Amino acid sequence: MISWPNLVSQLFNGLALGALLALISSGLTIIYGTLGVLNLAHGAMFMIGGYAGFVAYQYTESFILAVIAGSLFVMLLGVLMERVIIRHFYHRPHEDQLLVTFGLGICFVELVRLAFSSQSQLVPPPALFQGITNLGFMFYPTYRLAVVGIVAVALGALFIVLYRTRLGMIVRAGIEDSVMVDSLGINVYRVFMVVFGIGAMAAGFAGIVNAPVVSLTPGIGDDILVQTFVVVVIGGVGSFPGAILGGLIAGEIISVTSMFNPGYAYVMLFAAMTLVLVVRPHGLLGVQGRE
Amino acid sequence: MTDDLIRRGLSRRGLLQTTAGLIGGSVLPAMPAFAEDKPIGSYPAGVSGSTAFIGISVPRTGTYAVQGEDELKGYQLAIEHINSGHELIKKISPKTSKGVLGKELKFGVADSAAKPNEAVQAQQRFISENKAIMITGGTSSAVAVALNKLAQREKVIFVCGISGSNDTTGKDCVRYGFRQNFFGQTAAAAIGPVMVKEFGKGKKAAYLTPDYTYGHTVTKSMQDFLATAGWTTVTNQVAPLGAPDYSSYLLNVANSGADVLINVNWGHDAVLSTQQAKQFGVLDKMKLVVPYQVPFIARETGGLMQGVYAATDYWWTIEDKFPLAKMFNEAFEKKYGYKPEWGAENAYVSFAHWARMCEQAGSFNPPDVIKAYEKGETIPSLVGDVHYRPEDHQCIRPVLIVKGKQQKDMKNKEDWYDVVEIVPGEGLMQKPDAFGCHPGDYS
Numbered sequence: 058m059i060s061w062p063n064l065v066s067q068l069f070n071g072l073a074l075g076a077l078l079a080l081i082s083s084g085l086t087i088i089y090g091t092l093g094v095l096n097l098a099h100g101a102m103f104m105i106g107g108y109a110g111f112v113a114y115q116y117t118e119s120f121i122l123a124v125i126a127g128s129l130f131v132m133l134l135g136v137l138m139e140r141v142i143i144r145h146f147y148h149r150p151h152e153d154q155l156l157v158t159f160g161l162g163i164c165f166v167e168l169v170r171l172a173f174s175s176q177s178q179l180v181p182p183p184a185l186f187q188g189i190t191n192l193g194f195m196f197y198p199t200y201r202l203a204v205v206g207i208v209a210v211a212l213g214a215l216f217i218v219l220y221r222t223r224l225g226m227i228v229r230a231g232i233e234d235s236v237m238v239d240s241l242g243i244n245v246y247r248v249f250m251v252v253f254g255i256g257a258m259a260a261g262f263a264g265i266v267n268a269p270v271v272s273l274t275p276g277i278g279d280d281i282l283v284q285t286f287v288v289v290v291i292g293g294v295g296s297f298p299g300a301i302l303g304g305l306i307a308g309e310i311i312s313v314t315s316m317f318n319p320g321y322a323y324v325m326l327f328a329a330m331t332l333v334l335v336v337r338p339h340g341l342l343g344v345q346g347r348e
Numbered sequence: 349m350t351d352d353l354i355r356r357g358l359s360r361r362g363l364l365q366t367t368a369g370l371i372g373g374s375v376l377p378a379m380p381a382f383a384e385d386k387p388i389g390s391y392p393a394g395v396s397g398s399t400a401f402i403g404i405s406v407p408r409t410g411t412y413a414v415q416g417e418d419e420l421k422g423y424q425l426a427i428e429h430i431n432s433g434h435e436l437i438k439k440i441s442p443k444t445s446k447g448v449l450g451k452e453l454k455f456g457v458a459d460s461a462a463k464p465n466e467a468v469q470a471q472q473r474f475i476s477e478n479k480a481i482m483i484t485g486g487t488s489s490a491v492a493v494a495l496n497k498l499a500q501r502e503k504v505i506f507v508c509g510i511s512g513s514n515d516t517t518g519k520d521c522v523r524y525g526f527r528q529n530f531f532g533q534t535a536a537a538a539i540g541p542v543m544v545k546e547f548g549k550g551k552k553a554a555y556l557t558p559d560y561t562y563g564h565t566v567t568k569s570m571q572d573f574l575a576t577a578g579w580t581t582v583t584n585q586v587a588p589l590g591a592p593d594y595s596s597y598l599l600n601v602a603n604s605g606a607d608v609l610i611n612v613n614w615g616h617d618a619v620l621s622t623q624q625a626k627q628f629g630v631l632d633k634m635k636l637v638v639p640y641q642v643p644f645i646a647r648e649t650g651g652l653m654q655g656v657y658a659a660t661d662y663w664w665t666i667e668d669k670f671p672l673a674k675m676f677n678e679a680f681e682k683k684y685g686y687k688p689e690w691g692a693e694n695a696y697v698s699f700a701h702w703a704r705m706c707e708q709a710g711s712f713n714p715p716d717v718i719k720a721y722e723k724g725e726t727i728p729s730l731v732g733d734v735h736y737r738p739e740d741h742q743c744i745r746p747v748l749i750v751k752g753k754q755q756k757d758m759k760n761k762e763d764w765y766d767v768v769e770i771v772p773g774e775g776l777m778q779k780p781d782a783f784g785c786h787p788g789d790y791s
Contacts (some may be wrong), residue, residue: 177619271592315601
């Protein structure tokens with residue numbers, strides 16, 4: 058049953074899943090690291106990205122336009138959410154933030170269900186990436202191969218924004234000490250709005266990019282949210298490289314365990330998370346002392 | 349009567365009640381005698397006014413949400429038809445005029461999310477607060493089995509919604525539960541011969557199985573049946589309900605060397621796993637069979653069911669053969685704007701049968717209604733005449749074998765399947781005690 062082609066194909070599958078989890082988690086971790094908000098609506102953002110892209114695809118039949126529309130819509134939603142609601146919760150206890158974002162997530166899911174029903178919706182992959190590719194040692198869906206590349210580019214772009222631009226410098230400084238950044242005359246709250254928008258956009262982008270892999274349903278973000286939190290905890294809360302490392306580890310754990318006994322995939326994932334927390338309480342790449 | 353009086357003590361109130369009962373019994377012979385009317389479950393409290401309440405729990409979220417909504421539409425249409433004395437209801441329950449026994453039906457709906465604990469909590473509330481006289485729910489056999497137990501404990505009749513596990517009217521059967529739709533073993537017995545005829549003997553099968561009572565019993569039933577034709581199982585991939593991604597399971601299937609993929613998944617799980625099977629090239633390597641067809645799977649997978657065999661309760665095109673099916677399709681489409689699938693059919697017929705049994709019993713008193721079912725008389729349904737077995741409360745009904753149409757052959761956008769065969773229920777289902785059914789007491 059366990060053959061080399063099967064093992065290699067499962068490892069590859071883990072890479073594809075891990076890349077996706079890394080992208081979604083990076084959005085979550087940027088928002089938490091900068092604003093200190095644990096956004097439980099992040100899974101719903103992922104789902105809305107898929108649906109917004111689906112609507113755009115219906116009108117344009119262009120996958121690229123669907124990706125752009127899905128990402129921008131969720132970014133705008135994120136900005137709106139931050140301006141109207143989240144900003145009032147920055148200085149409130151964490152449990153208040155958790156409850157309000159959780160509630161928002163439920164509202165988003167139900168609104169989408171109202172508009173689109175529970176029946177699943179299909180977004181086909183772009184013609185260029187349809188079909189199956191023979192990698193020599195295995196066959197693999199071409200679009201899933203493309204997803205690894207697309208996500209890698211997106212993560213690279215996020216890296217450049219965070220580590221090579223003035224905005225990124227302010228964001229990273231804000232993560233370390235927002236009071237100091239504020240006292241330097243930089244409008245931290247405007248930066249916060251942009252950060253929330255970028256974090257949400259990462260989830261929305263992942264949602265529409267992932268849409269051809271799964272069929273869209275309103276509840277699609279629920280499982281992803283749980284996995285994403287595990288990824289963030291493994292990688293280190295607030296750490297961008299940690300999100301990428303955690304995503305890849307989580308993807309491989311789920312995939313390789315599935316080869317032996319799929320029922321234990323999540324058990325192993327949580328076991329790994331517990332192990333990491335015991336050995337390194339702040340996650341693999343987390344910074345000790347950060348609140 | 350005297351014994352009853354002595355047991356309850358010779359109180360003034362008891363004496364008055366008894367006297368009133370005796371007078372009533374002599375003056376109005378058609379009314380049930382007082383002794384038979386002693387409270388049981390929510391009876392008679394639930395029907396003391398002009399209405400009777402039904403508790404409905406269907407999944408409106410989660411992997412079975414689409415099927416749950418369809419089922420709910422069937423229940424709502426049945427209640428509307430019963431309350432208005434619709435012509436179709438009269439065909440199934442001739443004594444129905446308006447409401448059941450003159451009582452207007454009211455109902456409450458709860459989202460079970462296909463989780464047994466949520467369904468039980470909701471139904472417990474409907475029974476205690478609304479005095480529900482009948483409860484229903486399903487679309488997950490785990491829910492159906494849990495509600496079976498609740499119904500028996502609370503002595504309230506449970507008309508099962510969709511449930512495909514052998515256990516529902518097998519080892520987990522109860523006196524207070526009734527199931528109209530067919531189940532795993534029936535599906536295997538109906539579709540198995542078609543598969544052997546189509547694909548040959550001695551084939552290798554891979555299974556995708558959801559990890560709960562429905563999945564395990566359907567897979568076991570298929571394996572048992574196909575073993576008689578020399579088929580072997582090369583892999584059985586067991587996934588949790590609502591798995592977000594099937595790629596790992598499908599990689600195992602793709603590398604298994606199977607000739608046929610038997611997808612036992614249901615609801616959105618079936619849709620997603622079938623779509624991903626296509627993505628991984630599994631459907632190019634092996635044939636797909638869905639032994640227990642899922643409502644809406646053809647439209648949700650965008651045509652991946654073309655050429656695929658499936659067993660089902662109902663497909664709308666049988667209206668050419670069955671006039672009641674035609675009436676149902678027309679009423680349903682007029683109200684909801686699409687052709688009904690089998691979740692709605694199952695829901696509608698189950699309620700219509702319950703209404704008939706109450707009218708036959710002349711009472712909502714649960715033991716009387718149960719005994720009306722247990723007469724096992726032949727009654728109409730949308731797929732011809734059927735009957736309920738007294739031993740396990742399973743409806744003996746035909747199973748439809750359908751085959752997905754090629755797109756070029758579809759006459760309209762809802763013409764997804766050809767009905768290949770309508771297999772009569774008799775001889776298809778196991779003996780009543782084959783799965784260890786021992787229903788409990790009447791009271």
